[in-house]
Amino acid sequence: MVLDDEYFMQLALQQAQYAFEDDEVPVGAIVVLNTKVIARAHNQVERLNDPTAHAEMIALTSAFNYLGSKYIPEASLYVTVEPCLMCCGALYWGKLGRVVYGCADEKNGYQHITGDKWPFHPKTTVTKGVLEEECAALMKTFFRNRR
Numbered sequence: 001m002v003l004d005d006e007y008f009m010q011l012a013l014q015q016a017q018y019a020f021e022d023d024e025v026p027v028g029a030i031v032v033l034n035t036k037v038i039a040r041a042h043n044q045v046e047r048l049n050d051p052t053a054h055a056e057m058i059a060l061t062s063a064f065n066y067l068g069s070k071y072i073p074e075a076s077l078y079v080t081v082e083p084c085l086m087c088c089g090a091l092y093w094g095k096l097g098r099v100v101y102g103c104a105d106e107k108n109g110y111q112h113i114t115g116d117k118w119p120f121h122p123k124t125t126v127t128k129g130v131l132e133e134e135c136a137a138l139m140k141t142f143f144r145n146r147r
Helices: 005-021 055-067 085-094 110-114 132-146
Strands: 028-033 036-042 076-081 098-103 125-127
Touching (some): 005 028, 005 076, 005 132, 028 055, 036 055, 055 076, 055 085, 085 110, 098 132
Parallel strands (some): 076 098, 098 125
Antiparallel strands (some): 028 076
């Protein structure tokens, strides 16, 4: 088994599927450190009645607690959809080394709001479009079913 970006994004997609099944916007996230998954989460905004309960936020909180640290510059976050500005702020303050996401979010993603301004920590790298079609398909199906 190859532990590459696609492998880890598949795990994030599993989390997004749990959100989909719970009638939450289907976003899933995992935090990886040294090829080990240390946190998993999916959106729980509706369940918790909390607009901050995004998959990224829950996964980060879990990872910080697991490690007993507020900074994890060696870690990578895999998320199925481009992070919003709130989540970028948490990623910035947590000093994550890498963010990998599946599909763009043209309405709420950080690029829509910040344009060319970098919302992450200066040392953070970003990889876009990993399993993009699969991530986008889940979102499209969710919103199509809601209409």
